[in-house]
Amino acid sequence: MAETRLKKKPYERELFRLQTELVVLQEWVRSTGARVVVVFEGRDAAGKGGAIKRVTEHLSPRVARITALPAPTERQRTQWYFQRYIEHLPAAGEIVLFDRSWYNRAGVERVMGFCTPDEYHRFLHQCPIFERGLAEEGIHLLKYWFSVSLEEQERRFRARRDDPMRRWKLSPMDLESITRWEDYSRAKDEMFVHTDIPEARWHVVESDDKRSARINMISHLLSAIPYEEIPTTPIEFPERPRSRGYQRPPRDEQHYVPDVAAGLGKQS
Numbered sequence: 001m002a003e004t005r006l007k008k009k010p011y012e013r014e015l016f017r018l019q020t021e022l023v024v025l026q027e028w029v030r031s032t033g034a035r036v037v038v039v040f041e042g043r044d045a046a047g048k049g050g051a052i053k054r055v056t057e058h059l060s061p062r063v064a065r066i067t068a069l070p071a072p073t074e075r076q077r078t079q080w081y082f083q084r085y086i087e088h089l090p091a092a093g094e095i096v097l098f099d100r101s102w103y104n105r106a107g108v109e110r111v112m113g114f115c116t117p118d119e120y121h122r123f124l125h126q127c128p129i130f131e132r133g134l135a136e137e138g139i140h141l142l143k144y145w146f147s148v149s150l151e152e153q154e155r156r157f158r159a160r161r162d163d164p165m166r167r168w169k170l171s172p173m174d175l176e177s178i179t180r181w182e183d184y185s186r187a188k189d190e191m192f193v194h195t196d197i198p199e200a201r202w203h204v205v206e207s208d209d210k211r212s213a214r215i216n217m218i219s220h221l222l223s224a225i226p227y228e229e230i231p232t233t234p235i236e237f238p239e240r241p242r243s244r245g246y247q248r249p250p251r252d253e254q255h256y257v258p259d260v261a262a263g264l265g266k267q268s
Helices: 008-032 048-056 108-112 117-136 150-161 172-179 181-195 210-224 260-265
Strands: 035-042 064-067 094-099 140-147 202-206
Touching (some): 008 048, 008 094, 008 210, 035 048, 048 064, 048 094, 048 140, 048 210, 117 140, 117 181, 150 172, 172 181, 202 210
Parallel strands (some): 035 094, 035 140, 064 094, 140 202
């Protein structure tokens, strides 16, 4: 666990500044037709979801979208492994954030035995080729590994268990990962050896302190893409035309939701 955690006020101040810059990046992507892929990987409860939420909080879902694929269908299991991910890659003017990605094969599938040794080794061979192809195509590919300590991960698991609003985030696979800590460590180390290539480096985010992790990750993302501010045209509102006699239908002819909020205002 981090000895000193980033305090709330400086965190919120810097996060606001960075999110403002993310909007500038978004407009550059949209205007220039750039394509951006951001891969978020790491151990369970390492803070990937929270970081993704802060990245996209003020962005347009038409430009920046989150891809979190479920387990493959029987048909997808017979496809080339990368095939179902390819259809989610960005077109011009889009940013795609993968909440876990094709690296499932090098992580959970490897550790839990969901793929064969041949499938695993084929992935390690093909993944750098696949990612070099993305880079050659002009796609900006960034890969982040969120690193959390064993003690902090367990603390977060217990917090999820005790919070009815977040208990759904604690899956049987999360619990299984507690007993397979070293197996996941070895899998991650081997994955880095084969896939940390010059065209698509792995960037490790220390995430015992979630606030610091978010600030550091977003700062790096902004520094890694050569965007620039796009000049904007001043927005002028048109004059509202004169009324042409429109009359709203009687309110009692429409169905309104109950005004629950009005009752809250009367409570002490």
